[in-house]
Amino acid sequence: MATLHTKAAARAMMSPAVILLLIWMAVPLAMTLYFSFLRYNLLMPGMEEYTGFLNYEFFLTDPAFPIALANTLMLVGGVLLITVVGGVFLAILLDQPFWGQGIVRLLAIAPFFVMPTVSALVWKNMLMHPVNGLFAWIARSFGAEPVDWLSSMPLFSIIIIVAWAWLPFATLIILTALQSLDSDQKEAAEMDGAGPVSIFLHITLPHLARALTVVILIETIFLLSVFAEILVTTSGGPGNASTNIAYLIYTQALLQFDVGTASAGGVVAVILANIVAIFLIRMIGKNLET
Amino acid sequence: MSRTATPQRKALFTLIGWTIGLVLFFPILWTILTSFKTEVEAVTTPPTFFFFDWTFENYLAVQERSNYFLHAMNSVIISVGSTALGLLIAVPAAWAMAFSPTKRTKDILMWMLSTKMLPPVGVLVPIYLIARDWGVLDTRIALVVVLMMINLPIIVWMLYTYFKEIPGDILEAARMDGASLRQEIVSVLAPMAVPGIASTLLLNIILAWNEAFWTLNLTAAKAAPLTAFIASYSSPEGLFWAKLSAASTMAIAPILVMGWFSQKQLVRGLTFGAVK
Numbered sequence: 045m046a047t048l049h050t051k052a053a054a055r056a057m058m059s060p061a062v063i064l065l066l067i068w069m070a071v072p073l074a075m076t077l078y079f080s081f082l083r084y085n086l087l088m089p090g091m092e093e094y095t096g097f098l099n100y101e102f103f104l105t106d107p108a109f110p111i112a113l114a115n116t117l118m119l120v121g122g123v124l125l126i127t128v129v130g131g132v133f134l135a136i137l138l139d140q141p142f143w144g145q146g147i148v149r150l151l152a153i154a155p156f157f158v159m160p161t162v163s164a165l166v167w168k169n170m171l172m173h174p175v176n177g178l179f180a181w182i183a184r185s186f187g188a189e190p191v192d193w194l195s196s197m198p199l200f201s202i203i204i205i206v207a208w209a210w211l212p213f214a215t216l217i218i219l220t221a222l223q224s225l226d227s228d229q230k231e232a233a234e235m236d237g238a239g240p241v242s243i244f245l246h247i248t249l250p251h252l253a254r255a256l257t258v259v260i261l262i263e264t265i266f267l268l269s270v271f272a273e274i275l276v277t278t279s280g281g282p283g284n285a286s287t288n289i290a291y292l293i294y295t296q297a298l299l300q301f302d303v304g305t306a307s308a309g310g311v312v313a314v315i316l317a318n319i320v321a322i323f324l325i326r327m328i329g330k331n332l333e334t
Numbered sequence: 335m336s337r338t339a340t341p342q343r344k345a346l347f348t349l350i351g352w353t354i355g356l357v358l359f360f361p362i363l364w365t366i367l368t369s370f371k372t373e374v375e376a377v378t379t380p381p382t383f384f385f386f387d388w389t390f391e392n393y394l395a396v397q398e399r400s401n402y403f404l405h406a407m408n409s410v411i412i413s414v415g416s417t418a419l420g421l422l423i424a425v426p427a428a429w430a431m432a433f434s435p436t437k438r439t440k441d442i443l444m445w446m447l448s449t450k451m452l453p454p455v456g457v458l459v460p461i462y463l464i465a466r467d468w469g470v471l472d473t474r475i476a477l478v479v480v481l482m483m484i485n486l487p488i489i490v491w492m493l494y495t496y497f498k499e500i501p502g503d504i505l506e507a508a509r510m511d512g513a514s515l516r517q518e519i520v521s522v523l524a525p526m527a528v529p530g531i532a533s534t535l536l537l538n539i540i541l542a543w544n545e546a547f548w549t550l551n552l553t554a555a556k557a558a559p560l561t562a563f564i565a566s567y568s569s570p571e572g573l574f575w576a577k578l579s580a581a582s583t584m585a586i587a588p589i590l591v592m593g594w595f596s597q598k599q600l601v602r603g604l605t606f607g608a609v610k
Contacts, residue, residue: 051434051436053430053434054430054431054433054434054436055430057426057427057429057430058426058427058430058431058442060423060426060427061423061424061426061427061446061486061490062427062442064423064483064486065446065449065483065486065487068449068483068486069449069452071460072456072457072460072461072464073452073456073457075457075459075460075463076456076457076459076460079459079460134354137347137350137351137354138351140347140351141344141347142344142345142347142348142351143344143348144348144351144352145351147355148351148352148354148355149355150594151355151356151358151359152354152355152358152359153593153594153597154358154359154362154590154593154594155358155359155361155362156593157540157544157586157589157590157592157593157594158362158544158586158590159543159544159546159560159561159564159585159586159589160544160546160561161546161550161561161562161564161565161568162365162564162582162585162586163361164568165564165565165567165568165578165582166361166362166364166365166578166579166582167361168568169575169578170361170364170365170368170575170579171361171364176377176379176575178364178381180379181379181380181381184379185380208358208361211358212358213604216597216600216601217601217604217605217609220598220601220609221609254609255605255609258605258606258609262604262605265450265451268453269453269454269455269547271454271455271546271547271550272546272547272550272561272565275550275565275568276565276568277568289453289455290453290454290455290547293455293458294455294458294551297458297459297462298458298462298551303459303463306458306459307459307460309455310453310455310456310457310458310459311456313453313455313456314452314453314456316453317451317452317453317456318451320451321448321451325448
């Protein structure tokens with residue numbers, strides 16, 4: 045390219061983005077790491093001192109930690125299961141010709157654009173409320189006992205709320221991939237007498253592999269850090285029943301002002317995310333290279 | 335599965351499609367309907383669907399009681415500001431990566447992607463403390479910068495995938511025809527780059543508008559955008575469902591419309607160009 049034919053120009057154009065991101069990543073991470081070895085509470089300023097791995101011990105032996113870890117995995121796994129399976133079905137449905145297809149598609153993807161605090165509050169109050177919620181009314185019209193969703197099954201309820209927001213995302217991506225599928229291949233298979241199930245298993249699904257990996261990767265990144273939905277629905281409760289790692293660290297940092305333990309938790313969260321990321325990138329690397 | 339659609343088949347799929355579409359959209363529809371009810375009507379059982387006294391009082395009440403426009407303005411400034419700032423930094427970077435790639439370009443892109451995997455809680459404490467010590471807690475500028483940083487990798491990636499599709503040869507051709515550098519940029523490059531930049535802009539405004547980790551943790555009253563403002567309705571005192579619905583409808587409507595217009599770009603942006 046003649047307009048920027050020197051490498052120096054290219055480097056100059058790239059450097060602001062690279063340097064800013066580097067600072068954005070390195071400085072706070074280094075600070076988190078540093079704080080994680082200090083006894084540091086915002087309510088006791090000036091009392092900071094080195095404590096070795098004590099904060100890590102506190103964080104990891106806190107009975108809330110294994111619960112939060114399990115909740116995080118259930119939340120990510122549950123939402124992934126619903127959105128990936130549901131997304132495949134919904135995408136196949138939206139790929140069929142029917143009247144008003146375009147409008148249905150708009151309706152189906154709408155939840156993705158709803159901000160997390162709105163979706164959480166709408167579900168919590170207007171749908172899942174045990175007395176005045178719509179689900180309670182439906183249950184009563186069938187003569188059943190209304191369920192107090194967010195107190196009796198908080199984690200499951202949050203999974204439903206989050207999955208509702210992410211199902212459109214999965215659907216949209218799978219649908220885009222589906223529409224790039226060559227119909228000749230399917231017709232050839234049909235001529236050879238293949239049924240819909242075997243066409244799905246042997247042609248459609250392999251074609252979707254790349255899109256599915258991308259969906260899983262991106263959703264996992266976002267779902268590991270679900271926060272707002274928990275904050276406004278259950279505040280992590282009852283007890284720790286719906287606390288995930290992100291929320292646990294938040295309570296330690298901004299509610300208990302325990303910077304040291306929260307930072308140790310932050311380091312643990314970063315390590316966990318990295319384990320997941322390495323695993324995912326390896327899995328996806330195979331799919332993305334082609 | 336026969337691809338030739340018989341009328342029966344089409345009718346069946348119309349029925350299934352509309353049922354599922356309406357079920358998925360229902361929470362939003364319900365919010366919009368409730369926003370036009372009175373507070374009493376909003377909580378009555380059995381619920382009323384369309385036949386109630388439609389009222390606009392909630393929309394007025396939301397503004398009167400809580401200065402809705404301040405928060406809406408915050409959302410606009412934060413999402414547009416962070417996106418504009420991000421584009422300013424990302425356009426040159428993506429341009430350089432797309433048109434003069436080096437051996438390390440791929441690595442840099444992958445590294446940028448990997449910064450998105452850093453969980454925000456991992457840096458919550460230092461960012462909060464820095465913001466506090468610099469006196470920028472609960473200010474728009476802090477959120478503009480933070481949201482710009484968290485979306486920068488997506489902006490760079492998305493622009494990169496668009497710029498990569500601009501054929502480099504066309505510049506050669508323009509130059510052969512005697513185009514000056516200025517003409518080259520204005521009449522050849524810009525028209526091809528603008529659609530990509532516009533889609534990136536749109537997607538990032540949507541992402542920034544709905545961001546709800548940093549906006550909740552770094553704001554209180556003054557700089558709170560709509561995400562944080564709506565969260566204040568979670569307090570248990572009193573049931574203000576109609577007002578909550580009115581505030582929610584106003585908060586999601588503009589972005590929903592933008593989202594509908596940018597479906598295609600959304601897929602590409604959110605998948606880092608891996609699915610088009």
